[in-house]
Amino acid sequence: MYTQAMDIPGGPKAVAAATPEEAARNSAFDARIAADLKIEPRDVMPEAYRKTLVRQISQHAHSEVVGMLPEGNWITRAPSLKRKAILLAKVQDEGGHGLYLYAAAETLGTSRDQMVDALLAGRAKYSSIFNYPTLTWADMGAIGWLVDGAAIMNQIPLCRCSYGPYARAMIRICKEESFHQRQGFDIMLSLCKGTAAQKEMAQDALNRWWWPVVQMFGPPDKDSVHSGQSAAWGIKRISNDDLRQKFIDATVPQAELLGITIPDPGLKWNEERGHYDYGAIDWDEFWRVVNGDGPCNRERLATRIEAHAEGAWVREAATAYAEKAAARELAGKRAA
Ligand code: BYC
Numbered sequence: 001m002y003t004q005a006m007d008i009p010g011g012p013k014a015v016a017a018a019t020p021e022e023a024a025r026n027s028a029f030d031a032r033i034a035a036d037l038k039i040e041p042r043d044v045m046p047e048a049y050r051k052t053l054v055r056q057i058s059q060h061a062h063s064e065v066v067g068m069l070p071e072g073n074w075i076t077r078a079p080s081l082k083r084k085a086i087l088l089a090k091v092q093d094e095g096g097h098g099l100y101l102y103a104a105a106e107t108l109g110t111s112r113d114q115m116v117d118a119l120l121a122g123r124a125k126y127s128s129i130f131n132y133p134t135l136t137w138a139d140m141g142a143i144g145w146l147v148d149g150a151a152i153m154n155q156i157p158l159c160r161c162s163y164g165p166y167a168r169a170m171i172r173i174c175k176e177e178s179f180h181q182r183q184g185f186d187i188m189l190s191l192c193k194g195t196a197a198q199k200e201m202a203q204d205a206l207n208r209w210w211w212p213v214v215q216m217f218g219p220p221d222k223d224s225v226h227s228g229q230s231a232a233w234g235i236k237r238i239s240n241d242d243l244r245q246k247f248i249d250a251t252v253p254q255a256e257l258l259g260i261t262i263p264d265p266g267l268k269w270n271e272e273r274g275h276y277d278y279g280a281i282d283w284d285e286f287w288r289v290v291n292g293d294g295p296c297n298r299e300r301l302a303t304r305i306e307a308h309a310e311g312a313w314v315r316e317a318a319t320a321y322a323e324k325a326a327a328r329e330l331a332g333k334r335a336a
Pocket of ligand 1: 217
């Protein structure tokens, strides 16, 4: 549904070094980035590149895992067996995405336990969008259509990220996100073709999710502290504002097809720019949510803390099983 041009704006910039040895190491790294080659876990990389990736990938992984909660809320209330099976599969996919991403971040030397501890202690971020409540079944449609739609916009360029393990994880994730987006649009389509009350439910979901989704792409480019360096390193291929614009341009005709109205009176096709103009985004609200004061921040974190504690016996059992299996294998080899 969404395709992207993935040119790197500006091209790579050199990395500052503290010592001559570091400068030599950095120049090998710069050469790989300049040649648009992948950086692999054992390759030399500046510490700041490693830190940026751990920051972004761990936030991304946490977003997938916390992102299971708003939809998980509706698994027991899906309107049919078919919808329930699809939603279950989607929520399980999100858990899987979290696991691929934690594994990708682990290749940079930060353990999954460290990342999860940071999330549970409230030190790590996850996407602002998952701090909003899911009030009706139409929210499952709006999340798939809009949230997964925005996620694909942001993530397709990440398939060409300079860090190999992250880029490869993103390829698989994007394939699954595409199914997620379509299932959400399909829910919206059914509701919009249904009764007046069902269409009203779809409109209400669009009204509540639109602005938080537009904010999901991150602060405007002028306020994005990491964008310049991440673009220079080939991590970020398209800027926050450009992705936001691509998303809005792609979504307006979809809303028209559904026959529902995007809640932005400022939305207007601009012939000269060849894009839709859109109204002012409430960045105060965005930062409030990012900084922990959204409608569901406390509930989401409390749920994750409880789930982690309740899952302790599963982790212990899996570790004991793995140790026994390894001991059996070793004993078998010795006996042979
Ligand atoms: N929410 O300099 P900037 C999914 C933070 S999962 C919270 O532009 P950057 C799905 C940012 O981290 C979707 N915080 O940063 C799952 C930074 O703070 P720190 C998740 C945000 O990294 C289940 C500060 O603001 N996708 O789709 O260059 C079901 C300044 O920002 C947000 C990803 O994580 C936000 N929305 O760009 C359904 C994609 N935006 O770190 C769907 C990977 C910004 O200095 N991540 N911040 O404390 C990225 O592409 C980039 O990290 C971002 C931000 C575009 C998000």
